[in-house]
Amino acid sequence: MARTRVRFASLLALTAALTALVTGCGSGDGSTPKDGATTPRGGKPVVVVTTTWEGAFARAAGAEDVKVIVPQSVHHAPDYDPKPSDLAAVGKADFVLYAPFEPYAAKIKEAAGSKAKLVEVNLDNDADKVKAEVAELGALFGTQESAAKWAASFDAEYAKLSKDVQGSWPGGKSPAVVSQVFTAWSAKLAGATPVGTYGPEAVTPAQLAELSAKKPSLVLDNAHMSTGPVLPDSGARQIEIVNYPGADLDLLPVYRNAAAELKKAMGGS
Structure with missing residues (x-):
């Protein structure tokens, strides 16, 4: 992404810090495809997301416990330098959602030595792509019913807005x-x-x-x-x-x- 500024040295340090924090929390297999539901602790997924964009997708899919890493005040999210406390949240998550264009995503993925499942999200607000992504996340979270209800409300609102603009x-x-x-x-x-x-x-x-x-x-x-x-x-x-x-x-x-x-x-x- 153009003009991205990433401080790799600090990210490497943060990665090491997180690895120490999550040691003993279990083992994960890195990034996971959205190809099946995983049963989280207590039946409700704990989701950590890099930005509010992934967070909105997770919430639409039915997740209730969602932690956002990048503050909304950061206008250009890929420029954000995650803090140790941000990355430590990964160790407590069932799922971690990120986008491939975020330069720190690879470090978050590398640092996630816990049981958290890394899920790459296609961030595109195209209506069809959003619904497909939400449905996949709902299947992964085990919240298909909530995802389907959201999709129905989204369809109704989108049709209304489109008609109004046209x-x-x-x-x-x-x-x-x-x-x-x-x-x-x-x-x-x-x-x-x-x-x-x-x-x-x-x-x-x-x-x-x-x-x-x-x-x-x-x-x-x-x-x-x-x-x-x-x-x-x-x-x-x-x-x-x-x-x-x-x-x-x-x-x-x-x-x-x-x-x-x-x-x-x-x-x-």
Whole structure:
């Protein structure tokens, strides 16, 4: 990921500290595929997640005891340097959820010498991908019923929001949009017409010319990885799309907020 700053020396020290903390807690087999339910202690999974994004997926899948490592105040999560107390939480978990683009994920995985199962999560707010991920996590946690109920409520809310945004199309016509690679889901929510993507690196002069020539009316930038104005002087209106849920680990407000920004940008109230 562009501009990631990782302090490997401190991470190695933290890894050693955690290894000492979890010694005697049992043995794990490292990363585990989401291919079957594991019965946690007491029947309820204890889940540690790197960010609120994984946390929201876990909560949607039915997990109730969820510990988030990266504080919400950290705008660019991959820049966070985990503390010993953060990593120590891994030793008390049944599952640890992380994303492959997080530079500290490999160290967390290496440090998880306890019984915790490491689960790689596909962080993408595309509606179909979210439901698939939540269903897999529900099967892994043994909370399939809760995951299914959440999916039903999500479908209803998503359909409502999508209809509302599409009702704001300028002149009743689907707008042409350029999206950052991690915000394409919001274009889909809006029923917009995708004409190009960019990122996660800054747009090059060649990309600028190519994307501007497609005359998009909107640029859907990633609020967590913004590189500033993407298509200056193109006439396209740029809006910031937020991917990460809040401290309440509720994924639905992410879609509500995106819908509100899209509707506003299209001239709706």
